[in-house]
Amino acid sequence: MKDFDIFVLPFNTGLYFILIYCVVRCVIWFRQLSRADKLRLQRGFFGRAFGQSLKEIFMESLIHRRILKSKPVLGYMHMSLAFGWFLLILFGTIEADIFGAKHLNPPYRAIFFRFFNPDHGTTGLTRIWSFWMDLILAFILSGLILAVIKRFIPGAVGMKKTTRHKPVDRVALTALWLIFPSRLLAESFTCGAHGSGSFLTGTTGAWLASFLPAETLAYPLWWLYSLSLGVFFILLPVTRYMHIPTELFLIFMRNSGISTGDKTGTFSEVQIHSCSSCGMCIDACQMNFVTGIRYMQPVYLHRSLRNDEDITEIAHDCLMCGRCEEACPVGIEISVVRMIQRRNKTGEPLVKNRWMGYFRSRNNGIAGRTDAGQVFNLKNGIEAKKADVIYFAGCMTHLTPGIKEAMMKIFRAAGEKVWFMDEEGGACCGRPLMLAGNDREARELINFNSDIIWKSGAKTLVTSCPICYNVFRDSYYLDVEVLHHTEYLKNLIDDGNLRFNYSGKKVVYHDPCELGRIAGIYDAPREVLSWVADLHEIPEREEKGLCCGGSLGNLRLNPSKKAAIASDSVKRLTRDNPELIVTSCPLCKKTFSQVSHVKVSDIAEVTANEIAEVQVRKPKRPASVSLKVLVKQLLE
Structure with a gap:
């Protein structure tokens, strides 16, 4: 029985290359993390996050649960290739250790076990094990068939379009596609020559051996199998398939509490390399399936970033609607990555968590305030008015006046003391400037608005524009409750402060x-x-x-x-x-x-339009009452 053959060298070379590369790459990424993120990641490996990460790796990286839920056939395709290959390696290693000549073997013995043990699988337990290994291989091949069909007929797996790959990705894809058919043929010819194998390799081998020289053809096919693996591993770092190891690191980082922030950093780089180019974002993009624009989806943005290509057009030509992010099976923060790239193009230095950092010192006024009122032609004309509720309509609401008129009617019916902050226009939340990457100007405007809101003494800020709502909630540092008017209406109904007629429309x-x-x-x-x-x-x-x-x-x-x-x-x-x-x-x-x-x-x-003419209001609830105070009041 042979212990080594020269044909395993391409596999060995590729395997050790990718292992060393991944270790070095992860060490570099770890060293580039901030001190706080390093501590988070270290704690994550020794706490609950570790178990959560392993579970997510199994459910998403191997089973592909998210894709299975939305596109079952496509999900099965990904699962059969990822989970099937994992099972093939796992049980192949066990097979080599149990049934091989030695109990501890180099990796190639498990991968090429049939070459070194051609008579395996003819009796007893070995026959059952051979059946199981054939079943796993058949599982993988079924997914491979779907992958080939998907490349030419995307609709067969539930997709509208597939990703356009670069030449190097196509070479890697070809190598991947050759791995499992070459294994099937190599094992089948070997089994055909030795009368071994199970339902797949044994049957196929017996048929091929009936009209072909099985022993002669088996060896070149083992070379093809080894070369396919070696080429795939070596091309991994420069192709989309780098997502396979990188996604594992991303999951551990994310579950450890590390996030992107507001600037390009290690986490955003890991996210970019974790993109599998699966095309789910292309399918979800309305710019794709309605207008035919197919160059700016996240898959192409991430690929351009990996390859250091110009991304000016790709970064800005997007609706930022979030459909792609919702569809992404890896969970990449697509919108954040795109916004960072837009900001980078302005040449302004970026500071992590900058938006929350500008308003930490309320007593000292606004840090670094410039004359934002004049910069934005506000002429300092907006003066704070004392009120319980501030209503901020937003720029877009002023273009649809029926909404602000309806809100004022609702406020009157609810008996609220309201200050309509932007009644005369002139104020903006700052989002358009952010989207354009003009962070400095947006910051000045946020400072200006924040000063006015603080001076009003209001406890609640209601806005009709979801864009304004998100900016006030996430980019301002205010001691007020920020509500969209849908939330405000729900609160009025829940508190019994507003009654409606049912139209049945x-x-x-x-x-x-x-x-x-x-x-x-x-x-x-x-x-x-x-x-x-x-x-x-x-x-x-x-x-x-x-x-x-x-x-x-x-x-x-x-x-x-x-x-x-x-x-x-x-x-x-x-x-x-x-x-x-x-x-x-x-x-x-x-x-x-x-x-x-x-x-x-x-x-x-x-x-x-459906406010009831007669309103029966309940007494307003206190803004907040601690449990301790409530118990004390009850005891008294």
Whole structure:
């Protein structure tokens, strides 16, 4: 029995190369982490995060649970290749250690076990084990067949388009595709020559040996198997397949509490290399399946970043709707990565968590404040007014005045003391400047607005624009409760401070990207609508909600293409013939109204029209009462 053959050298070379490369790469990434992130990662390896990471690796990297849920056939394809290969290595190693001449073997003995043990699998337990190994190989080959079909007929696995790969990726893909058929043929010819094997390799080998010189042809095929593995491993670092080892490191980092922040760093680099180029983001992108724009999806952004290519157009030509991020099976923070690249193009230095850091010292006023009022032509004309509630309509709401009129009607009916902060216009939350990468100007505007809000003494800030809502919530440091008007309406209903008439009108609700996927607010608007109308749902709802096409995230998109996206969304929203399309975003309302044959209204307008004439209000709840104080009051 031979212990070594020269044909294993390509495999050995590739294996040890990729192992050394991955170790060195991970050490470099670890050294580049901040001290705090290093401590997080170290604690993560010795706490609950370790178990969570192992579970996620099994469920997502091997089983591909997320893809299985959304596209079962595609998920099976990925699972059979990833999990199947894992099983083949695992049980192949066990097979070599149990049934081989030695109990501890070099890696190549497990991979090429049949070459070194050609008579294996003819009796007893070895026959059962051979059957199991053949079953795993058949499992992998079934996925490989689907992968080949997917390359030419994407619809067969539930996809609209597949990723356009670079030449080096195609070479690596070819090597990957050759690995398992070459193993099948090498093992089959070997089994055919020695009368061994099981239902797959034994049967195939016996058939091939009936008209071909099995012993002669087996050896070149073992070479092909080894070469395919070696080429694939060596090309791994320069191709999309680097995601295989990198994704494991990403999962451990993420579960240890490490995040991207506001600048390019180790975590964002790991995310970029963890992109598998699976094409799920392409399928989810409305710019792809509506307008045919197929060069700016995250898969191409990440590939360009890995290859140090110019990404100016790719970074900016995006609606920033978040559909791709929701579809990403790896969980990459796609929008954050894109925003960082937009900011990098401005040449302004970036500081991690800068937005939260600017407002730590309230007593000293606004750190580094410039005359933001004059910079933005506000002329310091906005003066703070004392109120319980601040209403900030937002720029887009001023373009759809029916919403702000409805909100003022709701405030009056609820008996709130409200200050309409931007009643005369002039104020902006700062999001358009952020999207353009103009961080310094956005910072000045945020400082200006924050000073006014603090001086008002208000406890609640209500806004009608989801964009403004997210900026106030995430980029400002305020001691006020920030609510979107859907949340505010729900609170009024829950507290018994506002009553509505039920119209019974058939309505469909559109989840705005910023309010839904970005802010995670899905239930509040639906609960409010259930009080006034008959709500009908569509498949493209909540996390799968449609973009209106009017996003401020892309100022380069041709108006006709924006209109095409809006029209496609309206078509999907109205497939059940609703009487009314209801949304919770002024930009969505304005965009849809331009293309829809069905009336489009904001949820504030719908509820304002159904306010009951007689209101029976309950006493307002205290803003907050500690458990200790509450117990003390009860005892007294």
